[in-house]
Amino acid sequence: MKTTIADIARAAGVSKATVSRVLNDRIEGVGNGTRLRIKSLMAALEFEPCGMARGLATGRNRSIGLVIPDIADPFFPLLIRGIEDALRSQSYGLFLCDSDGDITKEKEHVRVLLEKRVDGVILSSTISDSDSQLDLLDKRSVPYVLLDRMIESRPSMAGVFADNRRGARMAVEFLLEMAPRRLVFLNGPEGLSVCKLRRCGVEDALALQTRAATTVVHVSGDYSVESGERALETLLGATGEKPGFEAVFAANDRMAIGAMRALRRHGVRIPQEVEVVGFDDIETSRLVEPPLTTVAQPAFAMGRESAGLLLCLIEGQEPPQRTIVLEPTLVVRETTRPRENRRQYGQF
Amino acid sequence: MKTTIADIARAAGVSKATVSRVLNDRIEGVGNGTRLRIKSLMAALEFEPCGMARGLATGRNRSIGLVIPDIADPFFPLLIRGIEDALRSQSYGLFLCDSDGDITKEKEHVRVLLEKRVDGVILSSTISDSDSQLDLLDKRSVPYVLLDRMIESRPSMAGVFADNRRGARMAVEFLLEMAPRRLVFLNGPEGLSVCKLRRCGVEDALALQTRAATTVVHVSGDYSVESGERALETLLGATGEKPGFEAVFAANDRMAIGAMRALRRHGVRIPQEVEVVGFDDIETSRLVEPPLTTVAQPAFAMGRESAGLLLCLIEGQEPPQRTIVLEPTLVVRETTRPRENRRQYGQF
DNA sequence: CTGTTAGCGCATTCAG
DNA sequence: CTGAATGCGCTAACAG
Numbered sequence: 253m254k255t256t257i258a259d260i261a262r263a264a265g266v267s268k269a270t271v272s273r274v275l276n277d278r279i280e281g282v283g284n285g286t287r288l289r290i291k292s293l294m295a296a297l298e299f300e301p302c303g304m305a306r307g308l309a310t311g312r313n314r315s316i317g318l319v320i321p322d323i324a325d326p327f328f329p330l331l332i333r334g335i336e337d338a339l340r341s342q343s344y345g346l347f348l349c350d351s352d353g354d355i356t357k358e359k360e361h362v363r364v365l366l367e368k369r370v371d372g373v374i375l376s377s378t379i380s381d382s383d384s385q386l387d388l389l390d391k392r393s394v395p396y397v398l399l400d401r402m403i404e405s406r407p408s409m410a411g412v413f414a415d416n417r418r419g420a421r422m423a424v425e426f427l428l429e430m431a432p433r434r435l436v437f438l439n440g441p442e443g444l445s446v447c448k449l450r451r452c453g454v455e456d457a458l459a460l461q462t463r464a465a466t467t468v469v470h471v472s473g474d475y476s477v478e479s480g481e482r483a484l485e486t487l488l489g490a491t492g493e494k495p496g497f498e499a500v501f502a503a504n505d506r507m508a509i510g511a512m513r514a515l516r517r518h519g520v521r522i523p524q525e526v527e528v529v530g531f532d533d534i535e536t537s538r539l540v541e542p543p544l545t546t547v548a549q550p551a552f553a554m555g556r557e558s559a560g561l562l563l564c565l566i567e568g569q570e571p572p573q574r575t576i577v578l579e580p581t582l583v584v585r586e587t588t589r590p591r592e593n594r595r596q597y598g599q600f
Numbered sequence: 601m602k603t604t605i606a607d608i609a610r611a612a613g614v615s616k617a618t619v620s621r622v623l624n625d626r627i628e629g630v631g632n633g634t635r636l637r638i639k640s641l642m643a644a645l646e647f648e649p650c651g652m653a654r655g656l657a658t659g660r661n662r663s664i665g666l667v668i669p670d671i672a673d674p675f676f677p678l679l680i681r682g683i684e685d686a687l688r689s690q691s692y693g694l695f696l697c698d699s700d701g702d703i704t705k706e707k708e709h710v711r712v713l714l715e716k717r718v719d720g721v722i723l724s725s726t727i728s729d730s731d732s733q734l735d736l737l738d739k740r741s742v743p744y745v746l747l748d749r750m751i752e753s754r755p756s757m758a759g760v761f762a763d764n765r766r767g768a769r770m771a772v773e774f775l776l777e778m779a780p781r782r783l784v785f786l787n788g789p790e791g792l793s794v795c796k797l798r799r800c801g802v803e804d805a806l807a808l809q810t811r812a813a814t815t816v817v818h819v820s821g822d823y824s825v826e827s828g829e830r831a832l833e834t835l836l837g838a839t840g841e842k843p844g845f846e847a848v849f850a851a852n853d854r855m856a857i858g859a860m861r862a863l864r865r866h867g868v869r870i871p872q873e874v875e876v877v878g879f880d881d882i883e884t885s886r887l888v889e890p891p892l893t894t895v896a897q898p899a900f901a902m903g904r905e906s907a908g909l910l911l912c913l914i915e916g917q918e919p920p921q922r923t924i925v926l927e928p929t930l931v932v933r934e935t936t937r938p939r940e941n942r943r944q945y946g947q948f
Numbered sequence: 949c950t951g952t953t954a955g956c957g958c959a960t961t962c963a964g
Numbered sequence: 965c966t967g968a969a970t971g972c973g974c975t976a977a978c979a980g
Contacts, residue, residue: 254740256957267967272959283965298739303716304661305957307652308972315695315716324677326883332671336698345716347663348696350684368651368663368693391646392602477887509887535674539825539857541889604973615951620975631949653973656956 255297263297264290275301307369315345316562317365320376320399321353325475326534327504327551328376331399334555335374342563344371353378353441359385366392372562376400380445395565399558402445410565410574412558416446419547419580420453421460423501423529426545426582428461429591430527432498438483438511439472440503450503450531469497473507480510488518495520498527505530505537505546512540512587528587531580542586550578603645611645612638623649655717663693664910665713668724668747669701673823674882675852675899676724679747682903683722690911692719701726701789707733714740720910724748728793743913747906750793758913758922760906764794767895767928768801769808771849771877774893774930776809777939778875780846786831786859787820788851798851798879817845821855828858836866843868846875853878853885853894860888860935876935879928890934898926 257271264271266286273282274290282290293299307313318335320328332348339346347370349361355378362385365373373389373396383405389396398411427435437454440447451470458466471487473479480502488495495518502508508530512522520526522542530537533548557576564571605619612619614634621630622638630638641647655661666683668676680696687694695718697709703726710733713721721737721744731753737744746759775783785802788795799818806814819835821827828850836843843866850856856878860870868874870890878885881896905924912919 254957258957268958269960269967269969270965273966276959280965286965300711300714300740302656302957304652304655305972306959308650308656308974309957309959311972313652323671323680326674329672329677332696333698336696343712343715345695345712346697347693348680348684349694350681363648364691364693366648392648477883513887535825536884536887539861539884539888602973606973616974617952617976618950621950624975628949634949650973653956654975656958657973657975659956 254302255299256302257299260290260293260297260299264293266290313345313369313371314343315347315368315370316559316566317347317349317361317368317370317373318376319349319351319358319361319365319373321351321378323348323350326506326536327532327549330551331376331555331558334552334557335559336555337552338556338559338563344563351378355379355382355385359388362388366394370394371566372396374399374558374562377403379443380404380448381443395562397558397562397565400446400554404445408574410561410571412554412561412576412578414446414549414554414580415577416449416580417453417456419531419549419582420450420501420503421456422453422580422582423531423547424454424457425460426584426588426591427499427501427527427529428457428463428466430498430589431463432466432527434497434499435466435468436484436487436497436500436511437468437470438480438500438502438507439470440475440507442472447503454501473510475504475506477506477510477513480507481514482510483507484511484514485517488514488520495526498525500526500528502528502530505532505534505544508544508546508587509536509540512544523587523589527589533583538585545585545588546583547580548583549580554578602650603647604650605647608638608641608645608647612641614638660914661693661717661719662691663695663716663718664907664914665695665697665709665716665718665721666724667697667699667706667709667713667721669699669726671696671698674854674884675880675897678899679724679903679906682900682905683907684903685900686904686907686911692911699726703727703730703733707736710736714742718742719914720744722747722906722910725751727791728752728796729791743910745906745910745913748794748902752793756922758909758919760902760909760924760926762794762897762902762928763925764797764928765801765804767879767897767930768798768849768851769804770801770928770930771879771895772802772805773808774932774936774939775847775849775875775877776805776811776814778846778937779811780814780875782845782847783814783816784832784835784845784848784859785816785818786828786848786850786855787818788823788855790820795851802849821858823852823854825854825858825861828855829862830858831855832859832862833865836862836868843874846873848874848876850876850878853880853882853892856892856894856935857884857888860892871935871937875937881931886933893933893936894931895928896931897928902926 257268261268261271274287351358376399471483530546533546537544605616609616609619622635699706724747819831821831878892878894881894885892
């Protein structure tokens with residue numbers, strides 16, 4: 253039998269109320285003697301407060317839910333480490349749910365989290381134009397923050413994002429320095445806000461270019477290595493001999509690496525014939541050959557900030573800002589050729 | 601205000617008990633008419649059962665805890681996907697905790713999970729010779745299963761593991777086919793059961809060898825790419841010119857990849873001069889150059905089985921077997937030279 | 949087939 | 965400074 257506050261109250265010869273007071277560190281209303289006696293009794297009887305009971309009584313769980321598409325995508329683990337970092341000090345628990353990019357599963361997960369009465373939810377949603385999962389949260393008035401991916405119908409929603417548009421612009425501007433005649437933009441699922449924004453960034457860079465015109469060919473994949481490989485494969489297969497482009501910008505590193513594989517198989521030299529830039533900066537990117545130039549997202553910080561924001565909302569405080577945008581940085585490695593005037597990228 | 605069974609009981613003109621009965625799908629004891637009426641009422645009033653209240657009443661939470669060293673290690677995400685796969689159908693929640701290889705954090709996480717009154721815990725523990733975290737679980741008689749890593753003082757503990765010893769033996773036997781004079785064994789933290797077992801596997805293979813004697817040099821790292829790189833760096837720096845070994849077996853892929861980097865930097869050709877074999881088969885392994893030959897762990901299955909076992913324990917059933925050992929397979933890629941008599945590895 | 953009565957373990961009034 | 969009473973939302977006997 254687990255020991256309860258009733259047990260220790262009896263043992264201490266006081267009432268449950270008093271025990272509850274010391275359990276919650278209420279300074280007012282408990283004599284110093286009794287407090288100490290109760291504390292040692294709690295230790296001796298190995299008392300573990302029951303989260304469920306406290307939750308029922310207070311309406312707070314000290315746990316939050318996280319819904320992401322796929323923990324096996326190397327971008328997400330660091331987000332989680334960031335979230336945990338912010339949660340640890342508060343001894344909050346984290347429910348993890350993978351939605352697999354399936355909006356139905358996503359809604360189901362939200363429903364289950366709601367049943368568990370989590371205090372809040374962090375959502376990295378699959379589809380940018382569906383918000384019925386948010387309706388649920390709203391209706392139950394459970395605080396939530398968007399992470400990484402936004403939802404278009406809720407522009408002013410609390411959330412933490414990387415500046416995807418700017419990141420993509422940085423990448424393409426960097427690529428344009430070598431004046432490629434044709435640029436391949438290998439985008440992810442365009443249903444995702446991040447992908448839409450990265451496309452905008454690409455267009456920004458193109459619009460701003462001063463030198464000879466560059467044309468863009470758009471292809472797309474599903475964020476997997478294979479999809480990037482396939483996309484480039486078709487592109488290269490079609491052109492027959494030499495590739496009809498000099499640069500590839502992929503919306504994530506995994507697809508960029510897939511692209512590199514296709515290029516290599518076709519005997520295209522990177523970066524001499526074709527330059528490649530990715531997005532995310534996952535661990536693999538510096539390990540492939542040649543090491544991948546990429547737009548690094550501050551994943552850990554994004555996770556930490558999102559949890560901080562959510563905790564703020566849970567406390568009922570108005571946060572300093574409801575939307576936090578973190579700046580990506582360009583990490584120049586060896587899938588791009590050395591630039592003459594090496595400006596600082598991603599510095600501001 | 602959230603709607604409760606009391607609300608819907610009042611609306612239906614029945615008692616809470618009846619509502620509770622249909623909520624829990626008790627076939628006995630509710631008329632078909634009332635059942636339907638109550639169900640539609642629940643939908644109309646958007647009733648969400650309160651997990652905490654049910655938990656308090658039943659002593660069951662429908663959630664379990666998972667404690668792993670580091671979600672950012674690419675080996676773990678797949679384990680999690682497996683666990684979720686087994687949990688999904690039961691609408692169980694999963695609390696994720698990263699221990700960072702720190703036994704203190706690990707204990708603290710277990711404590712918090714206990715407070716949350718999880719129904720069970722899956723533990724991939726950091727240290728094989730400490731079990732105070734298990735004491736906690738035992739004392740509260742919360743079911744738990746070990747995953748991937750075992751704990752020596754509890755040999756008969758319920759758990760799911762890969763056959764690490766056999767995996768290592770397979771790798772080294774494969775390496776020995778080319779009769780290397782010296783083999784480098786790059787092991788992980790020897791405090792881990794998996795590492796001890798892999799060392800045993802290496803020794804098994806050595807003991808079984810029929811041809812010319814091979815000597816082994818043991819070095820170790822912390823499972824990170826950098827540690828593997830450093831370890832080989834010292835080894836190569838010391839020998840000056842050509843490496844004094846022809847084969848490297850690393851206890852995980854990340855270190856193997858680090859080793860490859862050091863070798864490459866020293867101008868050593870892989871696999872012509874030195875062969876490399878890793879362990880785990882993470883995604884990166886097939887993407888590096890040359891693609892890494894490695895011992896693949898059935899991570900997804902391990903996760904799924906561990907959750908299945910835990911659920912079984914939670915239900916109070918005696919599981920078919922308390923310890924499940926899954927077989928690894930050798931995935932031959934290009935960091936090893938082609939073999940003459942290509943036997944089937946890891947087939948049984 | 950259905951209602952009544954007790955808790956589950958704790959927090960929180962309001963008295964004393 | 966402390967205790968008694970009440971309720972959080974639901975389940976579980978036990979009656980009818």
